[in-house]
Amino acid sequence: MQDIIAVESEVETGKLYAFDGKSPVVHSSVFLAAGARVIGDVEIAEGCSVWFNAVVRGDVERVRIGRYTNIQDNAVIHVTHFANPTEIGERVTVGHAAVLHGCTIKDGALIGMNAVVLDRAVIGAGSLVAAGAMVRPGTKTPEGVLIAGVPAKIVRELTDDERKMVAEGAENYMLYVKHYRSELPQRPWDLGTFAT
Numbered sequence: 001m002q003d004i005i006a007v008e009s010e011v012e013t014g015k016l017y018a019f020d021g022k023s024p025v026v027h028s029s030v031f032l033a034a035g036a037r038v039i040g041d042v043e044i045a046e047g048c049s050v051w052f053n054a055v056v057r058g059d060v061e062r063v064r065i066g067r068y069t070n071i072q073d074n075a076v077i078h079v080t081h082f083a084n085p086t087e088i089g090e091r092v093t094v095g096h097a098a099v100l101h102g103c104t105i106k107d108g109a110l111i112g113m114n115a116v117v118l119d120r121a122v123i124g125a126g127s128l129v130a131a132g133a134m135v136r137p138g139t140k141t142p143e144g145v146l147i148a149g150v151p152a153k154i155v156r157e158l159t160d161d162e163r164k165m166v167a168e169g170a171e172n173y174m175l176y177v178k179h180y181r182s183e184l185p186q187r188p189w190d191l192g193t194f195a196t
């Protein structure tokens, strides 16, 4: 990955932490809002955003996050030790307070607010996990479907409008990053970059 920020310079901000000899590897374009915490064996690619108080904890396994993905406020991304990493693709939206644990989220999926995706589950590309869903361990879902409920089940294929809405999630968050960066210079400690 190019344009990597050295973790040592970020420790003071309280956003990036080395753990067990491994430091997060984060592209310089990534927006880290105040209160975000990124720990250990984590790679976050170009254009991503990690919002207020989200936690990405790659302490006992790895976390990988592809380009232009957004991890919204209070989301928790974790792993199971020596067993289940968490792999998140490109242009994924992870909604507020969602929990992703030792699972795989394919490109362009949307994880609804407060949804929980458990170990070894695989969410197909462009699929929508409804708000509040609980995806059981090992569940595999195809591309482009709605997954909802507790425990979550595949409800149906997404409509064209819903596919558009899911794709727009990632686009919208790229715009929000620009907006935040234009608003926040008056408060440099809250800039959402590594520089402060």
Ligand SMILES: CC(C)(COP(=O)(O)OP(=O)(O)OC[C@H]1O[C@@H](n2cnc3c(N)ncnc32)[C@H](O)[C@@H]1OP(=O)(O)O)[C@@H](O)C(=O)NCCC(=O)NCCS
Pocket: 093, 094, 095, 096, 111, 112, 113, 129, 130, 131, 132, 133, 146, 148, 149, 150, 155
């Ligand atoms: C799924 C969603 C898009 C709405 O779907 P919808 O228009 O209500 O879908 P439908 O009317 O076709 O519902 C299909 C079925 O799924 C159920 N369903 C819809 N949303 C559900 C949810 N969140 N949890 C449980 N069941 C849900 C409906 O009750 C319906 O069940 P039924 O056929 O037994 O009546 C919406 O509920 C949602 O979860 N959006 C996620 C938004 C989000 O969190 N974004 C990220 C932050 S920006």
